Amino acid sequence: MQQRSPRRQVSRLPPERRIADIMTAAREIFTEKGYTEHVISEIAERAGVVEGTIYRFFANKNDLLQQVAEAWFQEMMDQSAAHYEAIRGEWNALHFVIFHTLEAIRRDPGLTRLILYELRPEPDHRDTRLYALHYEYTGRLCGIVREGMERGVFRPDADPDLVRDMAFGAIEMRTWSYLHHKSSFEPGPLAREITDMLYTGLLPAAAPAQRDETLRRLEAVTLRLETLAGETQA
Amino acid sequence: MQQRSPRRQVSRLPPERRIADIMTAAREIFTEKGYTEHVISEIAERAGVVEGTIYRFFANKNDLLQQVAEAWFQEMMDQSAAHYEAIRGEWNALHFVIFHTLEAIRRDPGLTRLILYELRPEPDHRDTRLYALHYEYTGRLCGIVREGMERGVFRPDADPDLVRDMAFGAIEMRTWSYLHHKSSFEPGPLAREITDMLYTGLLPAAAPAQRDETLRRLEAVTLRLETLAGETQA
Amino acid sequence: MQQRSPRRQVSRLPPERRIADIMTAAREIFTEKGYTEHVISEIAERAGVVEGTIYRFFANKNDLLQQVAEAWFQEMMDQSAAHYEAIRGEWNALHFVIFHTLEAIRRDPGLTRLILYELRPEPDHRDTRLYALHYEYTGRLCGIVREGMERGVFRPDADPDLVRDMAFGAIEMRTWSYLHHKSSFEPGPLAREITDMLYTGLLPAAAPAQRDETLRRLEAVTLRLETLAGETQA
Amino acid sequence: MQQRSPRRQVSRLPPERRIADIMTAAREIFTEKGYTEHVISEIAERAGVVEGTIYRFFANKNDLLQQVAEAWFQEMMDQSAAHYEAIRGEWNALHFVIFHTLEAIRRDPGLTRLILYELRPEPDHRDTRLYALHYEYTGRLCGIVREGMERGVFRPDADPDLVRDMAFGAIEMRTWSYLHHKSSFEPGPLAREITDMLYTGLLPAAAPAQRDETLRRLEAVTLRLETLAGETQA
DNA sequence: TATGAATGAGAGTTCATTCAT
DNA sequence: GATGAATGAACTCTCATTCAT
Numbered sequence: 001m002q003q004r005s006p007r008r009q010v011s012r013l014p015p016e017r018r019i020a021d022i023m024t025a026a027r028e029i030f031t032e033k034g035y036t037e038h039v040i041s042e043i044a045e046r047a048g049v050v051e052g053t054i055y056r057f058f059a060n061k062n063d064l065l066q067q068v069a070e071a072w073f074q075e076m077m078d079q080s081a082a083h084y085e086a087i088r089g090e091w092n093a094l095h096f097v098i099f100h101t102l103e104a105i106r107r108d109p110g111l112t113r114l115i116l117y118e119l120r121p122e123p124d125h126r127d128t129r130l131y132a133l134h135y136e137y138t139g140r141l142c143g144i145v146r147e148g149m150e151r152g153v154f155r156p157d158a159d160p161d162l163v164r165d166m167a168f169g170a171i172e173m174r175t176w177s178y179l180h181h182k183s184s185f186e187p188g189p190l191a192r193e194i195t196d197m198l199y200t201g202l203l204p205a206a207a208p209a210q211r212d213e214t215l216r217r218l219e220a221v222t223l224r225l226e227t228l229a230g231e232t233q234a
Numbered sequence: 235m236q237q238r239s240p241r242r243q244v245s246r247l248p249p250e251r252r253i254a255d256i257m258t259a260a261r262e263i264f265t266e267k268g269y270t271e272h273v274i275s276e277i278a279e280r281a282g283v284v285e286g287t288i289y290r291f292f293a294n295k296n297d298l299l300q301q302v303a304e305a306w307f308q309e310m311m312d313q314s315a316a317h318y319e320a321i322r323g324e325w326n327a328l329h330f331v332i333f334h335t336l337e338a339i340r341r342d343p344g345l346t347r348l349i350l351y352e353l354r355p356e357p358d359h360r361d362t363r364l365y366a367l368h369y370e371y372t373g374r375l376c377g378i379v380r381e382g383m384e385r386g387v388f389r390p391d392a393d394p395d396l397v398r399d400m401a402f403g404a405i406e407m408r409t410w411s412y413l414h415h416k417s418s419f420e421p422g423p424l425a426r427e428i429t430d431m432l433y434t435g436l437l438p439a440a441a442p443a444q445r446d447e448t449l450r451r452l453e454a455v456t457l458r459l460e461t462l463a464g465e466t467q468a
Numbered sequence: 469m470q471q472r473s474p475r476r477q478v479s480r481l482p483p484e485r486r487i488a489d490i491m492t493a494a495r496e497i498f499t500e501k502g503y504t505e506h507v508i509s510e511i512a513e514r515a516g517v518v519e520g521t522i523y524r525f526f527a528n529k530n531d532l533l534q535q536v537a538e539a540w541f542q543e544m545m546d547q548s549a550a551h552y553e554a555i556r557g558e559w560n561a562l563h564f565v566i567f568h569t570l571e572a573i574r575r576d577p578g579l580t581r582l583i584l585y586e587l588r589p590e591p592d593h594r595d596t597r598l599y600a601l602h603y604e605y606t607g608r609l610c611g612i613v614r615e616g617m618e619r620g621v622f623r624p625d626a627d628p629d630l631v632r633d634m635a636f637g638a639i640e641m642r643t644w645s646y647l648h649h650k651s652s653f654e655p656g657p658l659a660r661e662i663t664d665m666l667y668t669g670l671l672p673a674a675a676p677a678q679r680d681e682t683l684r685r686l687e688a689v690t691l692r693l694e695t696l697a698g699e700t701q702a
Numbered sequence: 703m704q705q706r707s708p709r710r711q712v713s714r715l716p717p718e719r720r721i722a723d724i725m726t727a728a729r730e731i732f733t734e735k736g737y738t739e740h741v742i743s744e745i746a747e748r749a750g751v752v753e754g755t756i757y758r759f760f761a762n763k764n765d766l767l768q769q770v771a772e773a774w775f776q777e778m779m780d781q782s783a784a785h786y787e788a789i790r791g792e793w794n795a796l797h798f799v800i801f802h803t804l805e806a807i808r809r810d811p812g813l814t815r816l817i818l819y820e821l822r823p824e825p826d827h828r829d830t831r832l833y834a835l836h837y838e839y840t841g842r843l844c845g846i847v848r849e850g851m852e853r854g855v856f857r858p859d860a861d862p863d864l865v866r867d868m869a870f871g872a873i874e875m876r877t878w879s880y881l882h883h884k885s886s887f888e889p890g891p892l893a894r895e896i897t898d899m900l901y902t903g904l905l906p907a908a909a910p911a912q913r914d915e916t917l918r919r920l921e922a923v924t925l926r927l928e929t930l931a932g933e934t935q936a
Numbered sequence: 937t938a939t940g941a942a943t944g945a946g947a948g949t950t951c952a953t954t955c956a957t
Numbered sequence: 958g959a960t961g962a963a964t965g966a967a968c969t970c971t972c973a974t975t976c977a978t
Contacts, residue, residue, distance in 0.1 A: 040973065050940050052975080061973060088460045089453045113355075121351045126414050155434075162404065162427050169403020170396065180360060193396050201435030221459040246956055246962060274948065286950080287963055295948065480941060480977055508969065521942055523970065556925045559918055585823045589815075594882055630872065630895050637871020638864065648828050661864050669903030689927040717958095742952060752961050754954080763952060 022047045031110030073133045090148040095195040102187035154202040256281045265344030307367045310338045324382040333425035388436040490515045499578030541601045544572045558616040563663040570655035622670040724749045733812030775835045792850040797897040804889035856904040
């Protein structure tokens with residue numbers, strides 16, 4: 001016989017709070033439970049509400065899943081945005097995106113699984129805000145490559161989309177392994193390896209351009225620092 | 235004891251034939267239907283049998299899925315084995331594996347979806363014959379890379395597993411796009427692009443090997459200085 | 469996600485009421501239907517709910533059966549407890565337990581069948597609350613015998629467990645006959661017969677002890693009554 | 703996937719032989735498998751035939767079960783018939799029947815389970831040859847009691863049917879315990895105990911027969927008085 | 937607004953029995 | 958006579974969703 005819950009306390013909370021509670025509960029469940037084992041009633045229980053309440057705030061189960069995933073993704077993008085903008089240098093930029101992604105996966109493999117195995121397979125996934133976010137996020141890599149091409153650091157015939165697919169494809173392969181194997185997953189070395197491989201593949205046959213570019217920037221920085229030093233002294 | 239009903243119309247086929255019918259029907263359903271919408275009853279109907287018959291030949295639904303997938307995979311491996319053995323040259327070998335995979339996916343996207351989204355996520359997938367086959371198949375790439383390294387064609391510090399993950403990762407990203415987008419999917423150009431990218435990334439540096447390494451360290455220093463400069467200014 | 473159909477007509481009852489309805493329905497079905505012909509769908513229909521509702525309150529079919537049987541048993545024990553405590557004399561005590569059991573069976577042969585033929589055969593029956601109840605209930609007989617032995621009314625070499633098995637074994641044989649034969653089943657005479665047989669078998673070869681004991685009690689009561697009569701007069 | 707048997711050798715056997723094979727296989731299965739876990743296909747396989755063949759010789763599954771049980775029973779009766787006829791003395795006769803039954807159960811608990819839990823519960827069990835055999839077999843006890851009564855060894859007011867029910871009832875209770883508990887089950891001591899208990903209960907009172915009756919009435923009066931005394935006090 | 941009892945469609949699976957070969 | 962592939966009717970159980978209270 002099922003556990004009958006003791007008569008629950010009706011508490012009227014502001015909607016934002018309720019929504020937050022539900023999403024937190026859902027996220028916890030996804031993180032703990034394996035594939036496809038999340039059940040509305042369990043999420044409700046953990047959030048301290050009943051099933052019906054969830055349906056006041058979310059159109060259906062899938063909507064809840066989407067929103068949880070979106071929030072996670074948004075969080076991840078917001079976290080990295082500031083630093084990402086400030087990065088200089090193609091290698092660093094590539095590395096940062098890749099490393100940051102791996103780190104997020106390591107922290108939240110359950111959510112990753114949710115997205116990879118449950119949300120992405122849905123037939124209308126491309127019409128989803130989650131898809132848009134993901135597209136934007138992974139698009140950063142394309143941007144980096146494109147910029148590198150413009151600046152002559154990368155081969156002019158490189159294909160930014162392919163680079164993105166190779167990077168995130170490789171990440172996914174390793175993630176999948178991590179999810180199943182329960183093997184450890186080291187963002188640091190892995191990010192460096194992937195970045196190196198891509199970077200090397202993107203460099204022009206001989207790469208004097210890059211060296212020059214780096215030297216140029218080095219000079220510029222030096223100049224700025226000197227100026228700064230002068231100002232501070234003054 | 236069960237009640238029997240009068241109607242009946244049995245057509246008797248040799249088991250191999252029935253099994254083939256069922257597997258064909260299942261394969262068709264997988265190809266047509268979206269994610270998770272394949273149902274035993276539908277497969278049975280299409281195969282011209284009742285549900286119970288399927289259970290004569292397959293232990294359960296999952297067993298049927300596995301076998302269909304295995305057969306497809308085996309077919310794919312057998313087809314390519316002869317030619318694969320005969321190939322000369324790293325680029326050619328890489329390209330052949332990649333191209334052949336893409337071709338198979340283009341022909342049978344439904345089965346690909348089956349494997350990627352339904353069979354692979356299963357918790358015990360690693361103990362599966364399908365996994366073993368897949369591992370062997372993708373391992374070809376590692377073999378090629380390793381051989382290239384031995385022959386001095388590729389950088390001695392390359393990581394064969396990473397190359398495999400990048401190649402099949404990229405393939406998967408495109409496949410996923412193909413599955414949803416219903417966009418076309420051109421094995422020819424795609425295979426060439428992926429191969430080029432990997433191949434280039436694997437070649438030893440034209441200039442002394444440490445050039446890149448030096449450059450990278452220089453780059454890192456620059457970055458630090460730039461950051462410092464930014465912070466100091468602010 | 470599931471498709472919903474429009475029709476619906478919900479009647480909302482307090483859980484206790486629903487549970488009671490379901491258990492009543494189940495009990496009716498068990499009483500009417502023969503061996504193993506009770507089906508969840510039928511119980512649901514009779515209780516005026518759909519099958520799924522039953523699973524809100526009972527973990528599975530077996531759980532429902534167990535609970536119905538337990539309730540019946542508990543009822544039976546509660547009913548008899550008060551009187552049982554008050555009984556004096558070995559013969560009376562034996563007779564009461566036996567008679568009461570036969571009466572309960574006569575009233576509810578269907579539930580008896582449920583317990584004997586379906587619940588008891590289960591492999592883990594011994595870990596069941598029903599088993600514990602049954603054990604306690606039939607244990608009353610052992611207690612009576614043991615007490616009789618201590619008081620010297622019964623042979624010192626009697627085996628209480630065997631007495632229990634003979635009593636309830638005989639009851640079961642007759643019950644079985646009743647269940648199939650649809651023959652009548654008269655608790656009164658039967659209880660007397662069984663009790664006599666056991667009682668006789670338990671007496672010491674010659675039984676002066678008992679006579680003495682009874683005489684002693686008779687004297688004691690007489691004395692008390694005399695005293696009482698005196699008090700009342702005063 | 704199920705094991706497909708290698709193309710079986712069609713061998714034409716005399717019907718008696720086939721029947722014997724099937725019954726032997728069935729008996730083995732019943733002995734090994736737990737409650738309700740015997741499946742026609744398994745019996746067929748063990749007998750070296752296919753399901754269909756069984757239906758040539760047995761009307762249905764139940765018919766097979768019945769015949770196996772009957773054969774076992776018949777065997778048991780035949781085995782004991784000779785000795786049973788020759789026995790002298792009531793105690794010896796009672797003991798022999800009880801002991802022999804316990805021995806048979808100890809040897810074949812699986813078949814006992816089959817009869818107790820599956821065949822006997824069937825609604826039309828009383829119309830069965832198995833029932834008739836069983837009735838005849840257990841009737842031996844009645845005969846012994848009746849004869850003892852005629853010879854004046856047993857009380858003239860004994861009830862032979864009740865003695866039978868107590869004996870076989872007790873046996874069944876112990877059997878049930880044996881089947882579940884996997885506890886050992888010792889026919890020797892147990893038979894002696896049961897026989898003693900019955901025998902003692904059947905002997906005429908050493909003292910005049912009405913002694914017990916008088917005692918009992920005295921006991922009842924005492925009880926009434928005690929109760930009265932208690933109530934009056936309260 | 938929150939509740940949570942009730943819904944209901946359907947999924948996978950089992951197995952005694954039949955009958956074309 | 959023997960085969961064993963095929964049947965098909967049940968059965969238990971799940972769970973997203975609804976809506977009377």
